[in-house]
Amino acid sequence: AGAGPGVMGPAPPGAAGDPEVSEPEVMEPTLEGTGEEGKKVSSKKRTLAGSPVEGLLQPVKLSRAELYKEPTNEELNRLRETESLFHSSLLRLQLEELLKEVRLSEKKKKRIDAFLREINQRILKVPSIPEIEADRQTWLKLGSSPLQQCFTVKGRFRFLPPVQVMVVGSYLLGTCIRPDINVDVALTMPREILQDKDGLNQRYFRKRALYLAHLAHHLAQDPLFGSVRFSYSGGCHLKPSLLLRPQGKDEHLVTVRLHPCPPPDFFRPCRLLPTKNNVRSAWYRGQSPPGDEPPTPHYNTWVLQDTALESHVQLLSAVLGLSPGLKDGVALLKVWLRQRELDKGLGGFSGFLISMLVTFLVSTRKIHTTMSGYQVLRSVLQFLATTDLTVNGISLCLSSDPSLPALADFHQAFPVVFLDSSGYLNLCADVTASTYHQVQHEARLSMALLDSKADDGFQLLLMTPKPMIRAFDHILHLRPLSRLQAACHRLKLWPELQDHGGDYVTAALGPLTTLLEQGLGSRLHLLAHSRPPVPEWDISQDPPKHRDTGALTLGLLLRPEGLTSVLEMGPEADQPEAADFRQFWGSRSELRRFQDGTIREAVVWEAASMAQKRLIPQQVVTHLLALHADIPDTCVHYVGGFLDALIQGLKETSSTGEEALAAAVRCYDDLSRLLWGLEGLPLTVSAVQGIHPVLRYTEVFPPTPVWPAYSFYQRLRERASLVPRPDKPCPAYVEPMTVVCHLEGSGQWPQDAEAVRRVRAAFQLRLAEILMQQHGLQCRTTATHTDVLKDGFVFRVRVAYQREPQILREMRSPEGMISLRDTPASLRLERDTKQLPLLTSALHGLQQQHPAFSGVARLAKRWVRAQLLGEGFSNESLDLVAAALFLQPEPFFPPSSPQVGFLRFLYLVSTFDWKNSPLIVNLNSELTVEEQVEIHSSFLAARAQLPVMVIITPQDRKSSLWTQDGPSAQILQQLMVLAAEALPILEKQLMDPWGPGDIRTVFRPPLDIYDVLIHLSPRHIPRHRQAVDSPAASFCRGLFSEPRPSLLMPVLGYDPPQFYLAQLREAFGDLALFFYDQHGGQVIGVLWKPTSFQPQPFKASSTKGRMVVSQGGELVMVPNVEAILEDFAILGEGLVQNVEARSERWAV
Amino acid sequence: MVARKRKRAAREAGESLPSPPGYSAIPIKFSEKQQASHYLYVREHRVREGTKSAWPQQRTLFVLNVPPYCTEECLSRLLSPCGSIQSVELQEKPDLAESPKEPTSKFFHPKPVPGFQVAHVVFRKPGAVSAALALRGPLLVSTESHPVKTGVQKWISEYADSVLDPEALRVEVDTFMEAYDKKIAEEEAKAKEEEGVPDEEGWVKVTRRGRRSVLPRTEAASLRVLEREKRKRARKELLNFYAWQPRESKMEHLAQLRRKFEEDKQRIELMRAQRKFRPY
Incomplete structure (x- = not known):
């Protein structure tokens, strides 16, 4: 049951116990190691899926007979319905599944009903108490007070059982959704409890609280309830409600919320208009205001809400009651709101509001009762996206009674206006303008998503959580x-x-x-x-x-x-608005003269x-x-800006490198202009294209100009070059930026691959000569490139001949027919000279559109490399994943800060279904929706031949060029696990109002999964200072900080850890995997491959690093681990500090 | 750890090291300092009767598992006590073609990073092979008199070597191109000579140098021709002419829907299995 290619994702429950499953090369995922804190590693381990077929979509095979049989009526009906009521059959199935998931099952409903009946009986049996003075003593007697301040209430209080106990809200309507099932129960208090004028000065609310306190006092002693607690209903602190949960295993099944409410017609609605005052200043503040009493619209609304519970539930059940489509729609909308955290707290856009909105749309005939849930969802979103309730309020009230208050009055008092059927109560009274604008914004985004007809609209619309951070x-x-x-x-x-x-x-x-x-x-x-x-x-x-x-x-x-x-430009100084501007900005506002x-x-x-x-x-x-x-x-x-620290350069605190990258790009522009204008080349330059990550703004640490101090180096005078000295620390790492230089076409080029290479080399030599003569630039040439030193930056210019990949592809059949076959060499060349320049310029363009792209891509790369997984992922593949966050931000908005982009990167990486879908990065929006669908289906058909991680761009629609050489399934799986662990940790840190703590926590890699750790000496790590935990001091790297003209070429691309890794991989690649952070990592993690450690029979082709031992009388080969561990030290002589073998897994 | 040490001690004391049939094992270490050693597995180079081999029979020693820091010079020094050596050739893996490499340009074919390799060591005399097979070792790759550079030292010297002399490169390019131009000129002359001349059966070879341009003989060109034919045929076909045509297209549509539906169902099934319908 070995893990085949393309297998990842959590295993089905049954497979976890299979001992063979986790065998080959599987890294045990661990919790994000926090290094210093020495946090315990969680025992949470996931294994790979059992068989390659599991969890993988297969192309559907249907027999001819099945495909072409006569359709039944029922089938035709269903097909027709799908076409007219839903967007696609897939969406229909998905919505059905989702509804099944959030709906309450009949069985549970029965249990809840029984519980409700019990409650009803208990409540009616709560003993009455005679009339008492409602003062401080009363509260104390009851032992609890659900109000923050327990003032004395004017008037008297007594307890009598409620005259009516009635279930209101979504449970009754069948629109409540799991989890957190709440059942709202309204208790109508008997008229005897209340007195006239109780609407004034919070008297009603206090009596209501007393009523609840008494109920709580009695119900708490009842063994029926698992817990009896208070909470604020709808977040309003004057209106507590009592929460009852059943005893035992049903405790989390349901929460019953008791809301006391006044007897019908107790309050006169005309006294509760938004313009009326019901909290007297004399009482509240102890003094009367100079003018009129200020109106108390919110207070009035809270009272009105209690009076309207019953009428609302009647209205809703009349409208929603008989239409399953509407109920589905309300349930979907509730999921939609909840994923966006819009329904929380006081003034949230609650499920009740949405139900009322659906009712409103039914009454205005925007929604019909025969509509499907999807259509209801769509219509409501459309309505929200296009109407502005802060300006034009709506009302469910049909009567045109002139005594009713005007909408304008409500607009005066509340930011958002949506009146109920009585015409007195604003349902959106507590909703703030910004909450409403957020709802509108979300609705607009969702509508755009639905209109784009994307295949995964369902997933993005209803299944993707959008937490604030x-x-x-x-x-x-x-x-x-x-x-x-x-x-x-x-x-x-x-x-x-x-x-x-x-x-x-x-x-x-x-x-x-x-x-x-x-x-x-x-x-x-x-x-x-x-x-x-x-x-x-x-x-x-x-x-x-x-x-x-x-x-x-x-x-x-x-x-x-x-x-x-x-x-911030203000008004002209002599304008009257200038005073307002000054008042608004205070001392920051100053007078300026403009151009x-x-x-x-x-x-x-x-x-x-x-x-x-x-x-x-x-x-x-x-x-x-x-x-x-x-x-x-x-x-x-x-x-x-907390994460900015991770992409800031050395000793740099004010910039995250965008400026340094721009400086390098400017220098590149200058160079390309020089190349264009070169005179004396046999062929003129037709195009200059950058292919280095710096030139698309995604290099984690941007290059800085180098001014080498000669005394630090050996000098090769005759070649005008510097060479590192063995007795000095490793010099600074200078990576040349690669630039492709295309020459104009000519018939003079030879038609033979070897000859083309020689001609190209001749061009490289000539190029260096001319640049040196005409522009005095220091150059160094090899057969494949010319390194050019310009203003302290080093560029690697590669001459390219357009037809060369073609020549490498040509194969001559015995009959003399010339056919074209891709070869590794031709593919590589084509990638470097054709696709990579296109990608680089596309991403360069993206950076101009979205200035945050650079930061996001670099943070993402930084993180992946810090987890020691950088080698598994090509530079370009990670850049493209970052680009996808900007090009397909749905359901979000394109990021404008590196922080949020990085969080979404972690989310995307950890949740994307790499196995069953390609990540389509629609650069320049070149792919149409139809083309994307096409790509999806051809992807499924060719899944087995494609890499585990498939990234599609308009230039590369089939092969996923940038992930061909990795990652392997195991590395990708490890990345997904690490991202899934890092995301909640980082989000929690950022959402902590008292500070993020150590922001680098998630960037430190877990080291306990490795079998061997090779510790490196910082002296020979040129990028030591780039480490996540940057060292306080490092070695001198032989650079001046001031510009000095240099006549000698600095040391280029000299990175001992990389040389060392290349040797290790070549020598021991069959036996082990090596992991390293190229940005100043001090440790190489080694993981033995379990399959290679199985004793094998002798084979001449696989003796590498192994030895023959006799095991049970048989001669078998096993890895010569002790010698290999010593080889680690020998190969890295000078670089390796020590080799730490940590596990005994390899003991044979 | 103790157990392993004991095992090693036992191994070192034991007279004959375990080795696969036909081979003998020679321990090899980097230097005195190392505790554990790798093992070279050596045998005489033999090939089946009739197959050609570039290496002389009987005089050639075939060596497996040569460690990465052991260069050709090292191997030649280590084995020279057995007899004088003609050549040492290191290869990445035992090559079936088994031919010594052609000399390649250091500019255009840079040396790859070495791993564990195999070697063919050719002695001058046949007796040396059996002497080598009887070697006890352990061989030391790096000694005080002949230190072998590894690690930082090696990378620095490799870096210095990678700084090329442009003149040498120019000379190499020029000589190659001269030879190439000559070859092309010859071929062209030959082709010109054959132009229009019928062979013994009377066939005349048509080349692209002829007076009238002909279709190039490439796969792409022939595919293009086929494609054009197909398009021409499709244009001529009548749609909705016969009664069965609309019926069939309707059925085709239905089948399409069914296939899509099946696909969707499968997708849903998979998502359900992965609990993808839990919204939160």
């Missing part, structure tokens, strides 16, 4: 939350506090987001905030305070084009590099918050 470019946490109290005072939000019953977080949220949106202006695409749901608490504990709900987290989606500017002669108010931010410009929003946010909201920068934790 992965969806937004930058995140900021405001903590501690108590600071917002001061902010409220500074922003003069007393009426809002009065309205929200003292909830300063909610009161401050709206004004703060508006402030930041205004300040960020053109840099911002979308600002969103998350409200973490208030945790539930035990009935014996005090309820959590506002400040206990963690941190307020804001997400910024940035606009890349706005990020480049360091200037067109105007004198304007302006704000200039200090930012020199791209990395700093990306972080201007941080400056804006901290400045504005401190200025207007009295929130000092110590209370703002801005998460945007």
Whole structure:
């Protein structure tokens, strides 16, 4: 049951125990090793799938008879239905499966029903208490208080069993989704409990809380319940609800939430209009306001919500009740919302809101009851994407009674308006404008996705979670939350506090987001905030305070084009708006004279590099918050640039290398201009194309100009070159940047491969000669390339002849027919001179469109290499994976910061189904949807011949050029495992409001899986300083920091660890795998191949490094491990510090 | 660890090392300092009757498992006590063609990185082979008198070697091209001579140098011709002419849908198995 090629992914449950399964070359995945902390390695091990067939899609084979039999009516109906109601049959099947997964099963429903009946009986049996004074003593007697402050309530309280116990909400409608099944139960309090004027000054809410407290007190003693706890219903701190869960194994099956509500018609709706005041200032603040009492729209809404529970459920069941399509649609929409974390906390876009929205669309005939779930989903998204409820509110109320309040009144009081059928209650009262804009943004993205007819729309739309940290470019946490109290005072939000019953977080949220949106202006695409749901608490504990709900987290989606500017231009100085501008920006605003002669108010931010410009929003946010909201920068934790440290150069803290790369590219442009204009070459230069990663901005550490100090080297004077000296540390690593130089066509070229190589060499020589003569550039030539030193950068110019791959392919059959057959040499040449230049220029273009591409690609490569897996993946393949994040960002928005791009890279790598789908990187959008479908199907047909990781580009539609030589299935599997482990760790660090801790944790590789560790001496590691944990001190590498003209060619491409690895792989490649981080790694991990350690019979062709031993009277060959371990040290004489054999697995 | 040491001690003390039939084993170490040794497996070079071999029979020693740091010079020094050596040839793997390599240009065919190799050692006298077979060893690759460079030392000297002399390269290119041009000129002259001259059966060879251009004899060209024919035929065909044609195309559509449906079902099945429908 060996793991065949193309096998990866978690094993089916049965295969894990099979001892043979994990045999060949399988690396045991481990938890992300944190090195220093010495964290215990988790025992979580996954093995590869059992057989090559498992988990792999096979081309479908159907017999002719089956394909062409007469269709039945039923089949025709289904086919027709699929065509008209769903997008495709695949989508239909997928949606059906998803619904099956989230729906409640009948069996569980029965158990829940039984539980509900029990609850009903218990509640009605709770004993009454006689009327008492509702003061502090009462609370104490009850032993618990679900309200934050237990003031004395004016009036009296008594407990009587509810007059009605009624299930409301999604459970009744059949639209609730797993997991977290909640059943909402409304308890109608008897009229005797309440008095007139209870709507005033929170009296109703306090009585409601007392009622619950008494219920809780009694129900807690009942053995029926596993837990009895409080929580805030919908996050509103004045409205606690009681949570009941069954005892025993059903504890996680269901949560029943009890909501007390007033008897019908107790409150007069006209007293609860958004313009009315029901919390008197005299009572709340102890003083009367100078003018009118401020209206309390939110308070009024919360009261109204309790009165409308029953009518809402009636309306919903009337509309949704009989239509399975609508129910499906609501369930799908709930999944959609939940994946986007939109339904959480106070003001979330809850499932109830979405059901009401569906009802509204049914009433306006936008949705028909016969529609399928998919169509409902589509219509609702379409509606959300195209209407703006912040400007034009909607109403379910059909009556045109003039006494009803006007929509304008609601718009005055609330940011988003959606009235229920009574015309008094705004269902979206707590939804903030930014939440609604986020919903709109998501709906627009989803609609674009559905319209693009992508094959995996289902997956992206409904199955991909979009946590805040992965969806937004930058995140900021405001903590501690108590600071917002001061902010409220500074922003003069007393009426809002009065309205929200003292909830300063909610009161401050709206004004703060508006402030930041205004300040960020053109840099911002979308600002969103998350409200973490208030945790539930035990009935014996005090309820959590506002400040206990963690941190307020804001997400910024940035606009890349706005990020480049360091200037906020204000109005001209003599305009009246100038005062507003000055007031808004405070001391940062200054008068400036501009080139067109105007004198304007302006704000200039200090930012020199791209990395700093990306972080201007941080400056804006901290400045504005401190200025207007009295929130000092110590209370703002801005998460945007923590990962920058990993792609910053040596001693460089202000830039993430974009500038250095641009400098190298400029130098390359100069050189290519020189090459174009060369005189004296027999053929003129027709094209100059870069193929080095630097020239597509994806080299992890950009090159710096080199100025060698001669005394550090041996000098080869006659060749004008420097050579490393054995008695000095290894000199700095200089990698020449490869450039392909095409010559114009000519009939003079020979038609023989060997001769072409000689002619090319002659061109290389001539090129060097002319560059030296005409431009005084130092050159060095070999048969295949010319190295050119220009302004401290070294370029490797390769002359190319267009027809050479063709010549290498030509084969002459015995009959004299010339046919073309690919050979390894022709493919390599074609790749280097044809495809690679195309790819490089395409990615260069991508960088111009998306300035964050460079950072993302480099972080991704850095991480893969830091995990010692860099050798398995070609440079280009990782660049393309990074490019895919920008070209197919769905369901996200293209990243504008390296941080979010890197997180999505980890997510993509760990979740992509490499086995069954190609990663299509649609460079320049050259592939149409039909072509992509075509690619998918030809991929499945040819799966066995393709590499394990398949990346398709418009230039390379079949063969996946860049992954041909690796990774192997095992390496890819290891990468997927590591990425899956790293992602949650890193996300947790970044979402931690009190700081990320050690951001390099996920970049340190786990070393305990290796059999042998070869420790290298830093003296001979030229890139030692690039290590993840950069050493405080390293060796001198023989460079001046100041520019000096150099007449001698510096040492090029001299990297002892790479030479050493090449030797090791050549000598012991059959026996072991070698892993190394080329960016300053100090250790080489060696993994023995278990298959090679099986004793084998003697064979002349496989004696390498083995010896003959007699085992049980038979002569067999086994690896000569002891000698090999000594060879490790011999081959790396001077470089190797010590060889540490760590496992006894190889003992024979 | 102890057990392994004991094993090794036993091995070293034992008179004859285990070796595969026909071969004898000679321990070989890098230098005195090393504890464990590799083993060269050597036998006389023999080929089956009738097959040609470039190496002389009886005088050639065939060596397996030559460690990477052991160069041709080393091997020749180590085996010279058995008799004077004519040549040593290292190869990556036992080659069936078994021919000594042609001398190659160091500019155009750089030496590959060595791994474990096989060697053919040709002695001047036949007796030396049996002397070599009886060697006890252990052979030492690097000694004080003849140190062998490895590691950093080796890479530095290799780097120095890689800095080429452009003049030498130019000379090599020029000589090669001269020879090549001469060869081409000869071929061309020959072709010109044969142009239009019928062979003994009277056939005249048509070449591309003729007066009228002819189709080049390449696969691509012949494929192009076939393609053109096919297109021509397709153009002539009538659609929806016979009654069975629309019927068949409808059936074809249905079959297409069915195939797609089956494919989708399979996909769903797979996703279900991987629990891909758990949204969170």
